[in-house]
Each structure stands twice: as C-alpha cells, then as structure tokens.
Amino acid sequence: MIETRGLRKSFRSRAGRETKTVEAVRGVDLNVPAGEIFGFLGPNGAGKTTTLRMLATLIEPDGGQATIAGADLLTNPGEVRRRIGYVAQGGSTWDESTGREELVLQARMYGISKAEAQRRATRALEAFQLSEFADRKCKTYSGGQRRRVEIALGIIHEPKIVFLDEPTTGLDPQSRAHMWDEIRRLRADGMTVFITTHYLDEADALCDRIAIMDHGEVVAEGTPADLKREISGDVVQVGLDVTATGEAEKLLDGEEYVNRLELLDEGGLRLFVDEGATAIPRILRRIDSAGLDLRSIELHRPSLDDVFLTKTGRSLRES
Amino acid sequence: MKLARDTWLIFQRQLNLLLRNPVWVFVGVFQPVMYLLLFAPLLKPALGAPTQAEAYKIFVPGLLVLLAIFGGLFQGFGLIAELRAGVIERSRVTPISRLALLLGRSLRDVVSLIVQAVIITLLALLFDLRVFIGDLLLAYLMLALIALMTSAVSYGVALKVKSEDALAPLMNTVAQPVLLLSGILLPLAFAPGWLQGVAKWNPFSWAVDGTRALFNGDIGNDRVWQGLTIITVLAAAGVYWAARQFARSVR
Ligand SMILES: Nc1ncnc2c1ncn2[C@@H]1O[C@H](COP(=O)(O)OP(=O)(O)OP(=O)(O)O)[C@@H](O)[C@H]1O
Ligand SMILES: [Mg+2]
Numbered sequence: 001m002i003e004t005r006g007l008r009k010s011f012r013s014r015a016g017r018e019t020k021t022v023e024a025v026r027g028v029d030l031n032v033p034a035g036e037i038f039g040f041l042g043p044n045g046a047g048k049t050t051t052l053r054m055l056a057t058l059i060e061p062d063g064g065q066a067t068i069a070g071a072d073l074l075t076n077p078g079e080v081r082r083r084i085g086y087v088a089q090g091g092s093t094w095d096e097s098t099g100r101e102e103l104v105l106q107a108r109m110y111g112i113s114k115a116e117a118q119r120r121a122t123r124a125l126e127a128f129q130l131s132e133f134a135d136r137k138c139k140t141y142s143g144g145q146r147r148r149v150e151i152a153l154g155i156i157h158e159p160k161i162v163f164l165d166e167p168t169t170g171l172d173p174q175s176r177a178h179m180w181d182e183i184r185r186l187r188a189d190g191m192t193v194f195i196t197t198h199y200l201d202e203a204d205a206l207c208d209r210i211a212i213m214d215h216g217e218v219v220a221e222g223t224p225a226d227l228k229r230e231i232s233g234d235v236v237q238v239g240l241d242v243t244a245t246g247e248a249e250k251l252l253d254g255e256e257y258v259n260r261l262e263l264l265d266e267g268g269l270r271l272f273v274d275e276g277a278t279a280i281p282r283i284l285r286r287i288d289s290a291g292l293d294l295r296s297i298e299l300h301r302p303s304l305d306d307v308f309l310t311k312t313g314r315s316l317r318e319s
Numbered sequence: 320m321k322l323a324r325d326t327w328l329i330f331q332r333q334l335n336l337l338l339r340n341p342v343w344v345f346v347g348v349f350q351p352v353m354y355l356l357l358f359a360p361l362l363k364p365a366l367g368a369p370t371q372a373e374a375y376k377i378f379v380p381g382l383l384v385l386l387a388i389f390g391g392l393f394q395g396f397g398l399i400a401e402l403r404a405g406v407i408e409r410s411r412v413t414p415i416s417r418l419a420l421l422l423g424r425s426l427r428d429v430v431s432l433i434v435q436a437v438i439i440t441l442l443a444l445l446f447d448l449r450v451f452i453g454d455l456l457l458a459y460l461m462l463a464l465i466a467l468m469t470s471a472v473s474y475g476v477a478l479k480v481k482s483e484d485a486l487a488p489l490m491n492t493v494a495q496p497v498l499l500l501s502g503i504l505l506p507l508a509f510a511p512g513w514l515q516g517v518a519k520w521n522p523f524s525w526a527v528d529g530t531r532a533l534f535n536g537d538i539g540n541d542r543v544w545q546g547l548t549i550i551t552v553l554a555a556a557g558v559y560w561a562a563r564q565f566a567r568s569v570r
Contacts, residue, residue: 056412078414086412092405096336108328109413111321153409 001161001192002032002055007064009050024050026216027064032194032209034160037187039207040196041304043316047216048196049089052163055194056086069160082110087154089165089196091146095139099130099149102138103156110157117156124152128182144175151179155186162186164195168202180206200304200316212308219311228302231310233259234276236283239296242267251286268295276301325416329423337427348435351386355379355442366505372447379443380458380530381503383436387462388497388523390432391469392490395477398424402481407565417566421474421558428470429463436462450534458533461526461547468554475561501527522549 007028010021025047032038040048053059055068057077065072071079093102100121107117125134128148133141138149147167154162167183168176183206186193197203203210204224212220212227220227240248245267252258252271257279260272273279276299287294308316337343359378360371368374401407410420436459440448450458473490480486500514501507501523507515518524529546532538 058408058411081412081414084412086409088405088408090405092409094336094401094404094406096339101332101335105328105332106409106413109325109410109415111414157413 001034002030002066002068002194004028004030004055004066005064007051007054007066008062009054009059010062023216025054028218030211030218032192034192035187035190036208037183037193037195037206039203039210040194040213041198041200041203041210042213043198046213048213049165052086052165052194052196056084056163057081083160085154085157085159085162087150087162087164087167089169092150092153093138093146096137098135098137099141100125100134102149102153106153107156112157120156124156128152144171147171147179151182155191159191161192161194164193166196168197168199198316204304212311214312220307224304227304227307229274231302231307233272233274234279234302235300236271236273236276236279237268237298237300238271238283238287238294239268241293241295244292245269247290248287248292251290252283255282255286257282322416322419325419326422326426329419330426333424333427334430337431344431344434347386347390347431348438351382351435351439352442354382355439359446370447372449375443375446375448376534377506377531379439379448380534381527383439383458383462384465384501384523384527384530385498385503386435386439387432387465388469389494390435391428391466392473392494394424394428394470395473395486395490396483398474398477399481399483399486402478418562420565421471421562424474425467425470425558429466432466433459433463451536454533454536454538457538457543458530461530461533461550464547464550464554465523465526468550468557471554471557471561475557475564478564497521497523500524503527506531522553525549
C-alpha cells in the first residue's frame with residue numbers, strides 16, 4: 001500500500017550567519033501492506049513528521065521514490081492526495097469554526113457534494129462521539145475533543161490510507177484508550193493506518209508492525225513481538241539461597257531451552273530463554289525435583305525500549 | 320468547473336467567518352470615514368475648489384483607492400494566523416485547486432472592500448457629491464481590481480515570510496512610498512516636476528487619475544482605460560504569483 005525507496009530530505013537552517021544542514025530523513029525504505037496499523041516509533045527530531053509530510057505531498061523529497069495506494073508520489077501527487085488522509089501533529093482546526101463546519105468543508109474540498117458532505121459530517125460526529133459539541137466553536141473544545149475532530153477530518157473522504165502524526169499526544173489515559181479503539185475501527189473498516197508515536201506502549205499495543213526511527217534512519221522494522229524476540233528473547237530470574245545456587249547452575253546449564261545463564265551476586269540465576277512462558281514450568285520442575293528451596297521466580301520480557309537500546313545504544317525513555 | 324466550484328467553496332467559508340465578526344468591516348471603514356468628516360472639509364479652500372462637491376470629487380476617489388490598497392495589503396495577517404493553526408496545510412493535502420485557495424480569499428477581500436466603498440460613497444453623497452451610476456460602477460471595478468492585486472500580493476508575501484513580525488514592516492515600507500507617489504491625498508498636479516516624473520512609474524497613480532476622471536464624469540479620459548489596463552495586468556500577475564506560493568511547500 002505504501003512503498004518507499006531511499007526517501008531523503010535535508011533542511012538548511014540559518015543560525016546567525018552560519019547555515020547548517022539538518023539531514024532530517026536519510027534514505028527511508030518502507031513497505032506497508034494494506035489493512036494494517038503501521039507505527040513509526042522514534043524520539044523527538046527522528047524525522048517522523050518530515051517523512052509523513054513527504055508522503056502526504058506537503059514537501060518534496062530531495063531524493064528517493066514512493067508509491068502510495070498505487071499512485072506515484074513524485075509524478076502524480078494529485079492522485080496521491082485523493083487517496084490519502086493526513087492529520088498533522090500540530091492541529092488543523094480553526095478557532096472560529098464549528099466542528100461540523102470544518103467537517104463539511106473538508107469533505108467538500110475533496111469534491112464531495114454539499115448534501116453528501118453534510119451526511120458524512122453527521123455520521124463522523126456520531127462515530128467520534130462529538131455530536132454534543134458539533135455546533136460549538138472549535139476554540140471551546142477540550143484538547144481531546146479537538147483531536148477527535150482532527151482525526152475525523154482526516155478520514156471524512158474515506159481514504160485508502162490515513163497518516164496520523166502523533167494522534168494521542170496530550171490525551172489523558174482514558175481518551176488515549178478511546179483513540180486506540182477508534183484507530184482499530186479504522187483498520188476494521190479496511191483502511192491502512194500509518195501513525196507516528198514516541199510512546200512505547202502505544203507502538204506495542206496498537207500497531208501491527210512498527211519501524212523504529214532514529215536520526216533520520218529506520219533502525220529496525222517488524223512486528224513488536226518479532227523485534228523483541230530478535231534482540232534477546234525473555235529473561236527468567238530465579239531467586240535461590242547462595243548455597244543452592246551452585247547446584248542449580250549445574251542442573252540448568254545443560255538444558256536445551258536455556259541459551260545463556262548468569263549467576264546473581266545475591267544468590268540465584270538469570271536465565272536467557274526464547275520463550276519465558278514455556279521455560280518457567282520446566283525450570284520449576286527441575287529445581288523442585290532436586291529439592292532446592294526456590295525463593296522467587298520472575299519473568300522479564302524485553303520491551304521495545306530494549307530493542308531501541310540495542311539498536312541505538314540509547315534508551316528511548318531518556319532521550 | 321472545478322476552479323469555480325473550489326473558489327466558491329473557499330469564498331463562502333471566508334465570507335461566513337467574516338460575517339460572524341462583521342465589526343472588522345467597520346473598523347476598516349472607520350479611518351477613511353474620519354478623513355471624510357474631519358480632513359475633507361479643509362480641501363475646498365486648500366485646493367481652491369469652487370464648491371464643496373468639487374473638492375469631494377477630487378478627494379473621495381483618492382480615499383477609496385487608499386482603502387483598496389491598504390485593505391488588501393494587510394490581509395496577509397489573517398493568513399499567517401491560518402498557517403499557524405494548520406488550516407493551510409490541511410487544505411494543501413486535499414486535491415482542492417491551489418488557485419482557488421487564493422482566489423476564494425481574495426474575492427472575500429474584494430467584497431468587503433466594495434461594501435466599505437459603498438458606505439463611504441453614501442456618506443459622501445451627504446456632502447453633495449454626485450456621480451453618474453455607470454461611472455461609479457466602473458470606478459468600483461477599478462477598486463476591486465486594486466484590492467484583488469494587493470490582497471493576493473499580501474497573501475503571497477505572507478506565505479513566504481510566515482511571520483507577522485516580518486510582514487508588518489515590509490507592508491508598511493512598500494505602502495508608504497506607493498501612497499505618497501500616487502497623489503491619493505492631493506492631486507499630483509500640485510507636485511514639482513521631478514515628483515510627477517517619479518510618480519509616472521507608480522501604477523497606482525494611474526489608477527487614482529482614472530478613478531478621479533470617472534468621478535468627474537469623464538469616462539472618455541485616456542487615464543480611465545489606461546488605469547484599468549495597468550491594474551488588470553498587475554492583478555493577473557499578482558494572482559499568478561501568489562497562487563504559486565500556495566502550491567509550493569509551506570512550513
Ligand atoms: N522546516 C524545517 N526547517 C529546518 N529544520 C527542520 C524543518 N522541519 C524539520 N526540521 C528538522 O528535521 C529534524 C526532524 O524533524 P521531524 O519534525 O521530522 O522530527 P519528528 O520525528 O517528527 O520529531 P517529534 O517527535 O518531535 O515530532 C529535526 O532536527 C528538525 O529540527
Ligand atoms: Mg513530529
């Protein structure tokens with residue numbers, strides 16, 4: 001549905017007398033199949049918005065190619081515009097207009113007739129639980145209500161693909177959960193959804209597949225589960241008496257499901273396994289049958305942050 | 320036709336927003352009305368005009384052209400607010416005609432200018448100004464073209480500089496000499512030769528002369544068609560240039 005090859009963009013910015021070149025996006029290759037929620041995860045300044053703006057025809061790439069919903073980005077941007085929706089990071093509604101007016105205008109800008117535009121606006125307002133505020137000026141909306149209007153604007157023309165730049169930033173946990181449901185509903189309607197986020201849990205829970213971006217490059221791509229498995233598998237931490245630790249080490253070191261094993265200073269073992277859920281019962285049985293006194297057992301699954309850490313040497317939480 | 324439909328769409332939207340806050344039309348007309356009431360009465364003796372009506376025939380056209388120039392040039396500020404709100408970017412990802420994004424806005428400005436011009440003309444009637452309706456409509460056409468040009472240029476510049484802080488001094492720097500060199504407040508007939516020579520290069524000076532001729536009932540005067548032609552060409556060029564700014568990448 002979206003295919004890009006070597007997409008690049010750099011900006012020249014002037015600070016005083018010096019001109020500096022920022023390489024915002026340096027060669028992005030993506031392949032997003034139809035019907036999935038694809039996430040772009042990365043810290044501030046990674047180049048997520050710049051990539052999205054290129055794909056949405058707002059800025060011209062310095063190099064590379066892209067095909068979006070079957071239309072070529074460089075030679076046929078007009079057709080790309082007809083097939084996509086785009087919701088900007090920074091908002092797009094006018095203070096003095098009402099939500100309904102914005103929706104009707106948006107539909108009509110896509111060439112939809114007035115009557116049909118009004119029908120669609122009403123439907124969208126209901127779907128996004130906005131009917132109550134529909135005829136109030138946008139400036140009176142809460143942040144979350146306004147964000148919902150903006151998402152509704154992005155899909156009023158029923159595009160094949162919608163780009164959502166940080167759809168949940170600034171929302172409270174409850175509104176975020178609602179927004180996730182709404183985004184899943186879009187997928188259920190057959191839309192391909194491309195979101196950016198810097199929330200690990202959002203990428204994990206919402207996205208079918210993600211690309212991790214850092215300094216203008218995609219450093220990893222895959223399903224959240226694959227990415228996490230790829231780096232280390234799960235870690236099972238077993239708490240034992242210092243005296244029992246040596247024996248347990250002998251018992252478990254040879255087991256075929258244990259990839260690697262570390263001793264803990266305070267007593268106990270750290271076991272690196274592929275699949276914690278299936279390893280734990282076997283570990284338990286082994287320790288039990290040897291009559292060792294087990295104090296605790298903990299499963300640690302790698303997070304996307306661990307993935308980011310392995311790929312970039314930095315933690316996403318710190319950056 | 321797509322362009323006409325898209326233009327109408329943007330025009331309606333902009334006009335609706337303006338009507339929601341019509342006070343701006345009156346704020347815009349306030350200053351010229353002050354000139355009309357408090358400055359124009361000095362003109363009869365100053366110009367040596369035989370009657371009050373004669374003095375108004377000279378002054379009112381200049382005042383209207385002034386209104387058209389300034390009213391247009393400062394429309395860019397509204398656009399910068401729209402840029403900041405993300406409304407322009409939102410429009411640019413839709414397939415709407417880029418020319419329509421400009422024309423819809425500029426036509427709204429033209430309509431609001433004409434409303435202001437009518438208010439001022441009606442007030443001037445109270446001071447014995449008399450104009451033949453056909454001449455007046457032609458003069459309004461001239462004003463509409465001026466406003467179309469100045470508002471388009473203002474939008475184009477706004478899209479280029481993207482900040483009020485840059486737009487305000489720029490517009491003032493352009494507007495002041497243009498204003499002084501067009502004989503808007505007093506006819507350039509009073510000016511020394513060199514000043515008249517410089518003013519010849521100011522297209523607005525031709526427009527002012529043309530408008531004055533129309534208010535004087537002198538429709539056959541060469542300045543009428545010359546002024547209209549010059550302003551039409553400039554308006555077309557301004558619209559073309561500004562529409563390209565709408566099509567270009569903006570941030
Ligand atoms: N118009 C511009 N002019 C100059 N530099 C720019 C411009 N737009 C983006 N940049 C720079 O390009 C880099 C990438 O910016 P971008 O907005 O794509 O990041 P992002 O991943 O969306 O970050 P965030 O999570 O903060 O939204 C940044 O260093 C930014 O400063
Ligand atoms: Mg961003």
